[in-house]
Amino acid sequence: MRFLLLSAALSAALLATACDDKPAAPSTAKPKSAAASQVSANEVRALGLHQQAIAYRNQGRFAEALPLLDQVLTLTPDDRNAKFNRAAVLAELDRRPEALAILDALLAGAPNDPDIFQNRASVLADMGRNEEALIEVDKALRAQPEHPMRRLLRGKVLTSLGRGPEALAQFDELDAWLNQAGAQALRSEIAVSSRLFRAEALEALGRPAEAAALIDALKAEFADDANATALLRKRGRL
Numbered sequence: 001m002r003f004l005l006l007s008a009a010l011s012a013a014l015l016a017t018a019c020d021d022k023p024a025a026p027s028t029a030k031p032k033s034a035a036a037s038q039v040s041a042n043e044v045r046a047l048g049l050h051q052q053a054i055a056y057r058n059q060g061r062f063a064e065a066l067p068l069l070d071q072v073l074t075l076t077p078d079d080r081n082a083k084f085n086r087a088a089v090l091a092e093l094d095r096r097p098e099a100l101a102i103l104d105a106l107l108a109g110a111p112n113d114p115d116i117f118q119n120r121a122s123v124l125a126d127m128g129r130n131e132e133a134l135i136e137v138d139k140a141l142r143a144q145p146e147h148p149m150r151r152l153l154r155g156k157v158l159t160s161l162g163r164g165p166e167a168l169a170q171f172d173e174l175d176a177w178l179n180q181a182g183a184q185a186l187r188s189e190i191a192v193s194s195r196l197f198r199a200e201a202l203e204a205l206g207r208p209a210e211a212a213a214l215i216d217a218l219k220a221e222f223a224d225d226a227n228a229t230a231l232l233r234k235r236g237r238l
Contacts, residue, residue, distance in 0.1 A: 001054055002081055002115055003088035004149060005122035046075040050082060057085075062092045080106060084115070091123050099123050114143035118150055121157070130160045148177060148190050156197050164205040171198045192218065192228045196235055 053068035066089050072082040087102035100123050107116045121136035137154045141147065155170035174194050178185045185191060195218050202211040215237055222228035232238045 001050075001085070003054075003057060003085050003119075004115060005088055005091055005119045042075040046072045046079065046082070049075070050079075050085075053085065053089075057089060057092075062089050065089050066093065080109070084119070087123075088119060091119070091126070096123050096127050100127075112143070114140040114147075114150075117143075118147075118153065121153055125153070125157050125160065130157050133157045134161065146177065148174060151177070152190055152193055152197065155194070155201070159197065159201040159204055162204065164201050167201040168198065168205075171201065187225075189227050189231070192222060192225075192231055196231060196237070200235075 049068045049072045053065040053072070056062070056065040056068065066086070069082055069086040069089060072079060073086065076082065083102055083106055087099040087106070090096070090099040090102070100120065103116055103120045103123065107113065107120070110116060117136045117140035121133040121140065124130070124133035124136060134154070134157050137150055137157060140150045141154065144150065151170060151174040155167045155174065158164075158167035158170060171194050174190075178188075178191050178194065195214055199211040199214045199218075202208070202214065215232075218228070219232065219237070222232075229238065
C-alpha cells in the first residue's frame with residue numbers, strides 16, 4: 001500500500017494500492033535455515049507494523065505512524081513502499097524537505113514511477129515550488145492521463161501559478177470524468193475537492209460571487225458528510 005499525496009488539505013482517504021503486502025505462504029518443500037527463518041520472521045513482523053502504520057495514517061495519527069515505519073525499515077531496509085510511505089507521513093507532518101529527499105532517492109532507482117512524480121509534485125506545491133510541481137504532475141499524467149487525483153492536483157497547481165483559465169479547464173475535465181464514473185464518484189472526496197478548488201480558481205480570477213455560490217452549494221449538499229466538512233474547515237470555509 002502506498003500513500004498518494006494530493007496536498008495537506010486532503011485527508012488520509014487518498015490511498016491507492018500499489019502492491020500486494022501479504023506475506024508469501026511458507027514453503028513446505030524443505031526446512032529453512034536459521035538465517036532464512038529470521039528473514040521470514042522479520043518480514044512478517046514488518047508487515048504487521050506497516051499495516052498498523054497505515055491504520056494510524058488513515059486516522060490522521062501521523063506522529064504515531066512515523067516510528068512504526070522506522071521500525072519497518074529497521075527490519076526490512078530495502079522496503080521501497082515503506083520508504084515511500086515514510087516520505088508521505090513526513091510531508092503530512094510538515095517535514096517536507098525530508099520527504100522530498102526520500103522521494104528523490106526513490107526516483108533515482110525508479111525514474112519512471114508516476115506515484116513518485118505525483119508525491120513529489122504535491123510536496124513541491126506545498127513548499128511553494130509550483131513551477132517544479134507542474135512539471136512533476138505532468139510527468140505523472142503522461143503515464144496515466146485519466147488519473148483523477150493527478151488532474152485535481154494539476155488544477156490546484158495551475159491556480160497557484162495564476163493560470164486560472166487553465167485551472168478551470170482542468171476542473172471541467174475532471175468533473176466530466178466524475179460524471180461518467182457515476183453517483184458514488186460524485187460523492188467522493190475528490191469531487192468535493194474539485195469544486196472547492198474550482199471556487200479558489202474563480203476567486204483568483206476576480207469572480208467572488210460565483211465562488212461564494214459554489215461554496216454555499218457545497219456546504220448545503222454535503223452538510224452531513226464528515227470528510228467534506230473537514231475539507232471545508234481546512235480550507236477556511238467553515
